[in-house]
Amino acid sequence: MKLVAVTACPTGIAHSAMAAESLEVAARAAGHDIEVEIQGAAGGPGLSPASIAEADAVIFAVDAGVRDRERFAGLPAVEVRTRRAIDRPGEVVEQAVHAAASAPAGLRVPATAPMQWAAPVGASKPEQLRIWLMTGVSYMLPFVVAGGILIALGFSIGGATRVTAVKDFPVIADVLSSKLQLGALLFMIGKTAFSMMVPILAGYIAFGMVDRPGIAPGVVAGLIATQLNAGFLGGIVGGVVAGLVVMALMRVRVRGPLAKMMTVIVYPVVGTLVTGALLILVVGHPIASAQSGLTNWLTSLQGSNAVLLGIIVGAMMAFDMGGPVNKAAYAFGLASLQSGNYAVMAAVMIAGMTPPLGLALATLLRPARFTEAERESGKAAWLLGLSFITEGAIPFAAADPLRVIPSLMTGSAVAGALSMAFDAQLRAPHGGIFVVGLIHGKFGYLVAGVAGTAVTAACVLALKTFHRPTVDITEASVPAPVAGVLTNA
Amino acid sequence: MTVALDSLVTTELVALDLPATDCRSTIEALADKLVAAGRLTDRAGFVAAVLAREEETGGTGMESGIAIPHAKHAGVTEPSVVVGRIAGGVDFGAEDAPADLVFLIAAPAGADDVHVTVLSTLARRLVHESFRTALRQAPDPEAIVTTIRGEIA
Numbered sequence: 001m002k003l004v005a006v007t008a009c010p011t012g013i014a015h016s017a018m019a020a021e022s023l024e025v026a027a028r029a030a031g032h033d034i035e036v037e038i039q040g041a042a043g044g045p046g047l048s049p050a051s052i053a054e055a056d057a058v059i060f061a062v063d064a065g066v067r068d069r070e071r072f073a074g075l076p077a078v079e080v081r082t083r084r085a086i087d088r089p090g091e092v093v094e095q096a097v098h099a100a101a102s103a104p105a106g107l108r109v110p111a112t113a114p115m116q117w118a119a120p121v122g123a124s125k126p127e128q129l130r131i132w133l134m135t136g137v138s139y140m141l142p143f144v145v146a147g148g149i150l151i152a153l154g155f156s157i158g159g160a161t162r163v164t165a166v167k168d169f170p171v172i173a174d175v176l177s178s179k180l181q182l183g184a185l186l187f188m189i190g191k192t193a194f195s196m197m198v199p200i201l202a203g204y205i206a207f208g209m210v211d212r213p214g215i216a217p218g219v220v221a222g223l224i225a226t227q228l229n230a231g232f233l234g235g236i237v238g239g240v241v242a243g244l245v246v247m248a249l250m251r252v253r254v255r256g257p258l259a260k261m262m263t264v265i266v267y268p269v270v271g272t273l274v275t276g277a278l279l280i281l282v283v284g285h286p287i288a289s290a291q292s293g294l295t296n297w298l299t300s301l302q303g304s305n306a307v308l309l310g311i312i313v314g315a316m317m318a319f320d321m322g323g324p325v326n327k328a329a330y331a332f333g334l335a336s337l338q339s340g341n342y343a344v345m346a347a348v349m350i351a352g353m354t355p356p357l358g359l360a361l362a363t364l365l366r367p368a369r370f371t372e373a374e375r376e377s378g379k380a381a382w383l384l385g386l387s388f389i390t391e392g393a394i395p396f397a398a399a400d401p402l403r404v405i406p407s408l409m410t411g412s413a414v415a416g417a418l419s420m421a422f423d424a425q426l427r428a429p430h431g432g433i434f435v436v437g438l439i440h441g442k443f444g445y446l447v448a449g450v451a452g453t454a455v456t457a458a459c460v461l462a463l464k465t466f467h468r469p470t471v472d473i474t475e476a477s478v479p480a481p482v483a484g485v486l487t488n489a
Numbered sequence: 490m491t492v493a494l495d496s497l498v499t500t501e502l503v504a505l506d507l508p509a510t511d512c513r514s515t516i517e518a519l520a521d522k523l524v525a526a527g528r529l530t531d532r533a534g535f536v537a538a539v540l541a542r543e544e545e546t547g548g549t550g551m552e553s554g555i556a557i558p559h560a561k562h563a564g565v566t567e568p569s570v571v572v573g574r575i576a577g578g579v580d581f582g583a584e585d586a587p588a589d590l591v592f593l594i595a596a597p598a599g600a601d602d603v604h605v606t607v608l609s610t611l612a613r614r615l616v617h618e619s620f621r622t623a624l625r626q627a628p629d630p631e632a633i634v635t636t637i638r639g640e641i642a
Contacts, residue, residue, distance in 0.1 A: 010542075010545070011542070011559065011560070011561060012605075013559060013561075013594065013596065013605055013608050013609055013612065014549070014557045014559050014594060014608065014609070014612040015546075015549070015557075015612075016609075017609035017610070017612040017613045018551075018557075018612045018613060018615060018616055020613065021612075021613035021614075021616040021617075022616045025616060025617075038609075063546060083546075083547075083551070083583075086551050086553075086616065087551055087552040087553070087583070088552075253544060259544075259547070
């Protein structure tokens with residue numbers, strides 16, 4: 001069997017070299033080929049792409065971050081601390097051989113490798129933040145795709161307005177005999193996946209910042225953000241706060257048995273408590289008052305210029321996709337619907353469809369402007385957009401909010417304005433393309449959707465082209481030892 | 490390479506029969522050797538840096554009974570390895586494995602590649618049982634130095 005390994009330690013003098021030697025000796029003793037790359041001060045030449053391509057598995061024996069981890073995408077991986085590779089190299093090699101033989105997908109290096117350690121030393125603050133956000137997004141993505149597609153399927157099978165009304169869990173007989181119940185089942189599962197989206201985003205942003213101790217405070221912060229109706233922007237804030245709180249706790253240096261207690265008790269308990277309290281006490285009230293303030297403001301606009309109203313609700317729909325601003329716009333559309341004004345609901349829905357659609361179009365037109373994960377989720381975004389699942393845009397927005405959110409808002413404002421100008425009407429609160437039969441003024445509505453999608457894509461591409469990030473993450477030159485020391489082997 | 494190696498380990502930098510105390514006292518005793526050899530100007534700062542590193546990693550002790558406390562520090566004037574042997578051993582963080590062979594690695598803040606490579610080569614060789622045994626059985630500092638030079642050269 002052919003193995004490759006990367007060893008790394010913060011000073012890059014001793015442990016990485018010892019781990020390399022130990023692994024080489026042990027692998028050869030067991031009859032395997034091995035090639036080791038030492039990352040650090042004494043690092044020789046790196047592994048060649050050919051060696052990596054031929055390898056059956058990769059061993060990371062590291063106390064610091066692995067530089068350019070994405071080179072190993074798809075390989076079964078074993079990750080340990082250098083100490084374990086030095087003390088028990090035989091066992092580590094055996095683990096790698098076992099992983100090569102039977103690696104479930106979870107043990108492989110993901111294509112969008114967790115980038116939580118790849119921040120170059122001396123990276124600017126915004127760059128670092130972007131890397132943390134991308135870590136969170138890469139873990140959130142499967143939840144968005146699973147939830148979005150299941151909800152869309154549920155809509156298409158059971159009818160968008162009907163499946164959402166089903167409250168009880170269906171039983172097998174229902175599902176087999178009734179399309180509505182089958183659709184409802186898919187919708188319920190999809191909705192549950194969606195409910196984890198913000199907690200996972202927040203949890204893994206914190207993970208990106210401080211490694212494993214960040215997960216509990218981060219996930220709880222995300223759950224609280226959800227309960228506060230703070231949306232994914234609230235989740236980003238929560239995740240970053242959780243990471244900063246744990247970072248602060250890590251500055252407290254203790255020795256001996258107390259050190260274990262820090263990891264096992266202090267980080268989770270104090271980290272979660274402080275993060276949660278900050279969110280509830282500091283962020284909670286402003287969010288709630290912002291939402292009610294926006295709702296009142298929208299209500300006061302009722303009856304004013306229709307196109308202006310379309311611009312406003314359109315931009316609001318795309319601002320935070322599930323956060324307070326979006327919720328206020330949606331609630332306004334719903335209230336209008338219930339009072340017999342069907343135009344606002346139409347504008348709200350089309351403005352909620354163009355963000356994923358515009359991004360899907362952008363990834364198709366200029367794939368090079370997006371990460372590989374984004375290009376893949378761009379494909380799912382078509383379906384999500386058509387189904388009025390605005391959340392399909394969140395992974396893009398969360399990874400690069402300053403460029404993506406304004407673009408989405410512009411496109412949605414255009415879509416909302418045109419929908420209002422054509423006086424399109426919608427008599428259902430959701431469903432996207434699946435409630436096409438309930439739309440009046442279909443041609444105008446189509447124009448609004450296409451225009452909004454095109455504007456969104458054009459803005460995203462323009463901003464991503466002219467304001468490109470200065471540091472390419474994959475070119476990170478020195479692994480930052482910020483967090484690695486806390487990972488247990 | 491040989492030049493770097495000759496200056497790296499000398500008989501002045503070998504302490505056999507260190508008392509079995511604790512991690513800090515052992516590091517201090519080895520740092521004293523550096524000071525005496527004129528290779529360290531800031532003993533307190535260097536020891537603090539080494540101890541910080543020990544804390545960060547949970548100790549540099551290995552199950553094989555060796556420990557390699559190390560730091561890069563501006564107070565170090567010349568890349569050096571101090572070898573300490575302790576009958577009974579001292580806890581350097583490895584479970585149930587007190588370290589009886591301690592290698593204090595001192596690198597100047599701007600250590601060049603040659604020196605770092607030599608230090609890494611030494612670390613690599615420590616993985617091999619035969620090398621460790623030779624060091625454990627060496628009768629005097631001269632034998633230690635000869636063994637190390639022979640192993641790395």
